[in-house]
Amino acid sequence: MNDVEIPDAVLLRGDPDLSALISACAEGNHQALEKLYKATSPYVFAVLRRILRTEALAEEALQETFIKIWGNANQYTASRSAPKTWLVSIARNHAIDVLRRRRTREDVELNLDNDAIDIMPSYEPSIETEIETTQLLDRCLEELSEPARECVVRAYCEGFSADELSDKLERPLGTVKSWIRRSLISLRECLDGYA
């Protein structure tokens, strides 16, 4: 295999050049995969744990995610999305596929009352160091009704389907679907309006 040495400088700085590592993976460089894993797996693992809610599932999903990253590294286009966004999209898609294959989450510990709220954006004024997109998303989420915002955030962060949200929030499925749908349209209009 093409295990060319990856310069440490690529990895040692605070923001490792993930794009370069992904490109090296596309060329079959196992060392690049290892370094990419070390640089990003804690973040990806956290996303998977949040969605899948069990250690075992998240660990298995982490393996599969990096196998997919390896196998599809040649599809990554740096100009189209940030490396972390691409990595997380693969992890999230895999996690959702895992959830789809499971008929229920009956053996999955659910804790709707806490976790999602923990990651709900703060609606206090954004701190100066926040990037513009963060501010925009916060602002636009704030404009949604509370239950609609809750549906959007919990769907994204915890991987809940509309059916599950309907059950957990004790609201009709049609209402939940409508909240999500209208929220997305409103978010798009809001985000574009601020842009």
Next chain:
Amino acid sequence: MDTPDEQWWDAQAGEFVLGTLRGAERDVFQKILATDSDVQRRVEYWQQRFAHLDEQIESVLPPDYILPLIIERVRNGDSHDAPVANNTAFNTVSDTASQQAPSTPASKVVDTANAAPEHSSNVEVMPQREERSHKRSRSSRRAIRTWKTVSAFAVAATVALAALLVQTLNQPIPVTDTSLKVVSVVQSEEMDALWVLTTQSDSAVLQAVALAPPPIDSTQSYQLWMVKPDDAGVSSVGLLPLDVGETKQLTLQIPTEQAQLFAVSLEPAGGSQEPGPSGPVLFTGAITAVTDNP
């Protein structure tokens, strides 16, 4: 974001990223996503926007045993998602997005006989989709129903949706030549999907797939028209297929850019003998551009 259809695609892409698009809907969306640059752009938009919600998460160190397993697997050539040939440049990977469907039949007869010359008579059609202000939720509901109708065909593996997916996925020529230009779902007043119409960016051929056209007797035909904006008349496209799953290729007499929507009239067998529809206009389909490709 100018039309309800664009809003629908945006919302569909948003639901895909959120993860609330599930089941057959997600499968079908992924198949379209694999090759459609416009849908890819919409998904990327939402991925980038929602990525902020991931940034607030606290990293968790995974167990040490995982990395050696991954390295061992890749060294052994175990990659479930082997790199897909250059049929997509999209940045999303999923279990189903790269699945290949059966290849398309190599040839189809292009029906030009039924494509009457362009006419200038006006046509009354059912209420259209221009009143946007208060129709968003209604449009979304309609679109969802349409999507679900189409998805149901995918679940059933009907020839109809297979034809649509073949159109979007499986022609073994470069993606720049196979990009969908327009998709239209002709619907009934009850919002049932009756035909799917697709065109390619580099072709005047329109492919019509019958999903669930209402039965008619042998003395009648459904004729497809392109309706021009500003009461500028209609252009016949041809007679639509009648059997569920039947595919027919028709030739467009004018570019889709010059039309406002598709309309279907009920005509005597063989089509209207007049410059425009001679029978009632029963169904319409919005013209939705689905690609940015030049």
